[in-house]
Amino acid sequence: MGKxxxxxxxxxxxxxxxxxxxxxxxxxxxxxxxxxxxxxxxxKPSGVPYADLAPEKMVIVDFDANVxxxxxxxxxxxxxxxxxYKHWPEIGGIAHTHSTHATAWAQSLKDIPILGTTHADHLxxxxxxxxxxxxxxxxxxxxxxxxxxxxxxxxxRNLSYKEVEMILVGNHAPFTWGGSAEKAVYxxxxxxxxxxxxxxxxxxxxxxSRMKDSLIKKHYDRKHGDDAYYxx
Amino acid sequence: MGKxxxxxxxxxxxxxxxxxxxxxxxxxxxxxxxxxxxxxxxxKPSGVPYADLAPEKMVIVDFDANVxxxxxxxxxxxxxxxxxYKHWPEIGGIAHTHSTHATAWAQSLKDIPILGTTHADHLxxxxxxxxxxxxxxxxxxxxxxxxxxxxxxxxxRNLSYKEVEMILVGNHAPFTWGGSAEKAVYxxxxxxxxxxxxxxxxxxxxxxSRMKDSLIKKHYDRKHGDDAYYxx
Amino acid sequence: MGKxxxxxxxxxxxxxxxxxxxxxxxxxxxxxxxxxxxxxxxxKPSGVPYADLAPEKMVIVDFDANVxxxxxxxxxxxxxxxxxYKHWPEIGGIAHTHSTHATAWAQSLKDIPILGTTHADHLxxxxxxxxxxxxxxxxxxxxxxxxxxxxxxxxxRNLSYKEVEMILVGNHAPFTWGGSAEKAVYxxxxxxxxxxxxxxxxxxxxxxSRMKDSLIKKHYDRKHGDDAYYxx
Amino acid sequence: MGKxxxxxxxxxxxxxxxxxxxxxxxxxxxxxxxxxxxxxxxxKPSGVPYADLAPEKMVIVDFDANVxxxxxxxxxxxxxxxxxYKHWPEIGGIAHTHSTHATAWAQSLKDIPILGTTHADHLxxxxxxxxxxxxxxxxxxxxxxxxxxxxxxxxxRNLSYKEVEMILVGNHAPFTWGGSAEKAVYxxxxxxxxxxxxxxxxxxxxxxSRMKDSLIKKHYDRKHGDDAYYxx
Numbered sequence: 011m012g013k014x015x016x017x018x019x020x021x022x023x024x025x026x027x028x029x030x031x032x033x034x035x036x037x038x039x040x041x042x043x044x045x046x047x048x049x050x051x052x053x054k055p056s057g058v059p060y061a062d063l064a065p066e067k068m069v070i071v072d073f074d075a076n077v078x079x080x081x082x083x084x085x086x087x088x089x090x091x092x093x094x095y096k097h098w099p100e101i102g103g104i105a106h107t108h109s110t111h112a113t114a115w116a117q118s119l120k121d122i123p124i125l126g127t128t129h130a131d132h133l134x135x136x137x138x139x140x141x142x143x144x145x146x147x148x149x150x151x152x153x154x155x156x157x158x159x160x161x162x163x164x165x166x167r168n169l170s171y172k173e174v175e176m177i178l179v180g181n182h183a184p185f186t187w188g189g190s191a192e193k194a195v196y197x198x199x200x201x202x203x204x205x206x207x208x209x210x211x212x213x214x215x216x217x218x219s220r221m222k223d224s225l226i227k228k229h230y231d232r233k234h235g236d237d238a239y240y241x242x
Numbered sequence: 243m244g245k246x247x248x249x250x251x252x253x254x255x256x257x258x259x260x261x262x263x264x265x266x267x268x269x270x271x272x273x274x275x276x277x278x279x280x281x282x283x284x285x286k287p288s289g290v291p292y293a294d295l296a297p298e299k300m301v302i303v304d305f306d307a308n309v310x311x312x313x314x315x316x317x318x319x320x321x322x323x324x325x326x327y328k329h330w331p332e333i334g335g336i337a338h339t340h341s342t343h344a345t346a347w348a349q350s351l352k353d354i355p356i357l358g359t360t361h362a363d364h365l366x367x368x369x370x371x372x373x374x375x376x377x378x379x380x381x382x383x384x385x386x387x388x389x390x391x392x393x394x395x396x397x398x399r400n401l402s403y404k405e406v407e408m409i410l411v412g413n414h415a416p417f418t419w420g421g422s423a424e425k426a427v428y429x430x431x432x433x434x435x436x437x438x439x440x441x442x443x444x445x446x447x448x449x450x451s452r453m454k455d456s457l458i459k460k461h462y463d464r465k466h467g468d469d470a471y472y473x474x
Numbered sequence: 475m476g477k478x479x480x481x482x483x484x485x486x487x488x489x490x491x492x493x494x495x496x497x498x499x500x501x502x503x504x505x506x507x508x509x510x511x512x513x514x515x516x517x518k519p520s521g522v523p524y525a526d527l528a529p530e531k532m533v534i535v536d537f538d539a540n541v542x543x544x545x546x547x548x549x550x551x552x553x554x555x556x557x558x559y560k561h562w563p564e565i566g567g568i569a570h571t572h573s574t575h576a577t578a579w580a581q582s583l584k585d586i587p588i589l590g591t592t593h594a595d596h597l598x599x600x601x602x603x604x605x606x607x608x609x610x611x612x613x614x615x616x617x618x619x620x621x622x623x624x625x626x627x628x629x630x631r632n633l634s635y636k637e638v639e640m641i642l643v644g645n646h647a648p649f650t651w652g653g654s655a656e657k658a659v660y661x662x663x664x665x666x667x668x669x670x671x672x673x674x675x676x677x678x679x680x681x682x683s684r685m686k687d688s689l690i691k692k693h694y695d696r697k698h699g700d701d702a703y704y705x706x
Numbered sequence: 707m708g709k710x711x712x713x714x715x716x717x718x719x720x721x722x723x724x725x726x727x728x729x730x731x732x733x734x735x736x737x738x739x740x741x742x743x744x745x746x747x748x749x750k751p752s753g754v755p756y757a758d759l760a761p762e763k764m765v766i767v768d769f770d771a772n773v774x775x776x777x778x779x780x781x782x783x784x785x786x787x788x789x790x791y792k793h794w795p796e797i798g799g800i801a802h803t804h805s806t807h808a809t810a811w812a813q814s815l816k817d818i819p820i821l822g823t824t825h826a827d828h829l830x831x832x833x834x835x836x837x838x839x840x841x842x843x844x845x846x847x848x849x850x851x852x853x854x855x856x857x858x859x860x861x862x863r864n865l866s867y868k869e870v871e872m873i874l875v876g877n878h879a880p881f882t883w884g885g886s887a888e889k890a891v892y893x894x895x896x897x898x899x900x901x902x903x904x905x906x907x908x909x910x911x912x913x914x915s916r917m918k919d920s921l922i923k924k925h926y927d928r929k930h931g932d933d934a935y936y937x938x
Contacts, residue, residue, distance in 0.1 A: 057937030241289030473521030
């Protein structure tokens with residue numbers, strides 16, 4: 011048994027899940043799973059088709075994005091994962107996809123408005139969309155800066171990464187996270203559904219408005235509040 | 243053989259059907275099946291994935307929403323089901339989903355207009371959308387009040403629950419019902435189809451109008467009238 | 475071997491095909507196959523789920539809509555099929571579906587404009603949409619009149635049923651036909667595709683215009699003209 | 707072993723792939739694979755259903771569109787393939803589909819704007835849409851002229867076929883190409899995804915703008931530049 015077998019297995023399964031959920035075309039996505047004690051994460055190798063993945067092909071990387079173990083090159087988005095793990099101490103998994111509707115909103119540079127309880131069951135605010143970064147940052151250490159593009163928007167808007175587990179990176183695509191890689195993938199699937207339904211609602215009524223605060227609070231609290239009563 | 247085996251089996255199968263029809267993501271839906279003699283219903287346990295369901299995991303609840311039998315917590319929407327069973331004596335099943343297009347209409351707070359015979363084969367009016375309830379009701383006994391939100395709209399609009407077996411709850415999602423749990427699920431699938439087609443028609447022509455009354459009557463009566471001649 | 479075994483088999487297979495192609499929800503569709511020598515057709519029994527169909531359950535009906543053989547009641551749309559077979563001597567099969575995009579256009583009472591070669595490969599004009607019939611016809615022998623609603627539009631617009639093998643019945647849904655039941659089903663699948671693509675083109679550019687006549691003619695002729703060179 | 711077995715196998719597999727990816731309805735598409743040494747390509751026979759294809763049914767054609775080997779008639783679009791192979795010396799495969807969203811853009815006669823990194827990972831410009839050709843060209847050697855319609859647009863816009871491996875033919879449908887038939891099919895699938903996402907972004911915001919040049923360059927270069935670091 012290797013030291014990192016558990017996160018390799020988790021990362022492998024989560025990567026296969028984004029494919030099974032229909033959230034990726036070809037290799038346009040990647041998931042990682044972190045080991046907080048070892049301060050490393052396992053991530054998909056770059057450009058390898060899902061059908062060819064295996065737990066032992068996952069690459070082990072530390073929170074400064076140095077490869078620790080693995081024969082393959084890690085995902086091209088690895089530095090973004092590293093920055094998020096380093097700055098957000100309580101996340102255990104990150105997922106990145108180019109899922110159709112979420113990416114369409116990201117391309118439109120628009121937050122996804124909170125219009126119904128499916129959304130409020132998961133977060134109490136619009137899904138934030140980070141504006142494209144400045145040219146000099148793009149030309150520099152781009153994937154590293156993408157991490158800060160995400161962190162900065164959360165700081166600017168005073169959002170908690172524990173309450174809002176998803177973001178759209180403008181002109182790019184979504185990132186989601188959570189306590190585990192499995193939860194990060196769950197959030198990617200939820201986000202795609204929220205994105206599709208908000209898109210449809212907007213087509214049905216271009217002047218559709220956000221739902222009322224009391225209903226947002228009720229639904230969020232019944233799943234996440236101190237007196238949550240959803241689930242077992 | 244247990245006293246409630248029959249409704250547990252019916253509720254189990256109907257819950258599996260909403261998943262098979264693609265009407266739910268994860269656990270975002272629930273179906274119940276009633277035993278009118280015993281004045282109880284069997285309902286999905288809260289937050290349990292469909293893949294893990296089994297007839298014996300269904301929870302037995304009475305029409306005042308008291309758990310009668312079962313080790314798991316019932317669906318968080320149980321009180322809504324209870325209110326409908328209590329006030330509508332001739333329904334045997336209720337389904338709740340967050341199906342994509344029906345939920346999009348609910349988020350837009352709009353009735354689904356009756357535009358074609360697929361719709362008129364099932365009901366003669368627009369699919370009603372209940373406006374969000376008042377803040378104090380949301381903050382109070384919310385799921386119980388959701389039942390009354392539905393009942394009140396039917397009373398206000400003078401609709402018969404035996405003729406109109408579906409509703410959109412504004413900013414939330416659809417509920418459907420019928421003589422059995424299986425029929426309730428059928429109605430959820432029909433509603434999703436009506437919602438998608440009305441959405442498309444509206445995109446093709448934003449000024450699309452309701453179909454004529456004579457055609458509505460013809461199609462509804464050939465399936466449901468005294469001289470119905472659809473089916474065997 | 476029964477006298478009608480061949481058309482029963484053809485009708486059975488074609489009905490299963492509209493289900494396999496995703497063109498029907500539940501029992502919202504029906505296909506028939508004609509025997510021109512016997513002047514009868516085999517058609518789906520009314521309201522029977524596709525999973526329960528079998529060749530021997532097909533109902534044999536003559537061109538005046540009298541049941542000739544079969545224990546089940548034929549499709550509620552049988553009279554429409556009969557009228558078309560009676561008046562159009564060279565068709566061998568008819569399909570009726572409520573496929574999503576074609577039905578959406580029918581609900582909008584709009585012809586599907588000819589925008590590309592996929593369309594022109596099959597017909598040289600917009601897919602016609604018949605306006606709803608007068609109230610007294612609806613209240614009378616409705617399904618019989620639906621046949622004339624179709625015939626009348628073809629006469630009015632001077633269309634040939636051999637060149638245009640599809641129509642939208644306004645506020646209802648499409649009918650398609652062809653030399654065989656299999657061809658009728660092929661046309662239903664093609665129509666759904668044309669309907670979806672025209673819908674999308676219209677969303678991309680609301681002022682999209684019909685394609686040029688020379689291109690229509692070229693594509694239609696390479697498949698159907700005297701010097702056709704498509705296929706083997 | 708036959709001289710052309712290798713390209714027949716490649717063409718066969720690539721044709722099956724466009725079907726498996728859901729990019730074609732019935733026989734509305736074709737893929738070819740070239741042997742640059744022999745100056746021939748293997749292409750799908752015209753009008754043969756995908757289920758009936760086999761490597762030995764592929765037709766061998768030279769770059770002047772003469773059939774060299776094969777008992778079936780080649781695809782009706784064969785002359786278009788031949789022109790592209792003849793003029794673009796570094797392509798090894800061509801794919802033609804009528805995929806839903808790409809074809810919808812072609813019907814609208816609009817370029818697909820570059821709105822996000824999924825697009826920029828593959829090309830740095832809008833996906834070009836060639837305007838319909840003049841009537842006399844349509845009436846003449848149409849499929850041969852379609853090749854020039856494509857070549858001319860690339861020349862006019864000063865595009866490189868090695869950097870831009872896809873085009874929309876106005877009022878018709880897309881063509882894609884690449885170093886191999888497999889890569890051409892990959893490009894068809896990517897194009898359909900780009901077309902769908904750009905369509906959705908445009909619906910969400912009709913005034914959506916192209917992404918910034920620095921971000922286009924960054925994403926294209928990390929996959930295709932001298933210092934590319936995507937993949938293994």
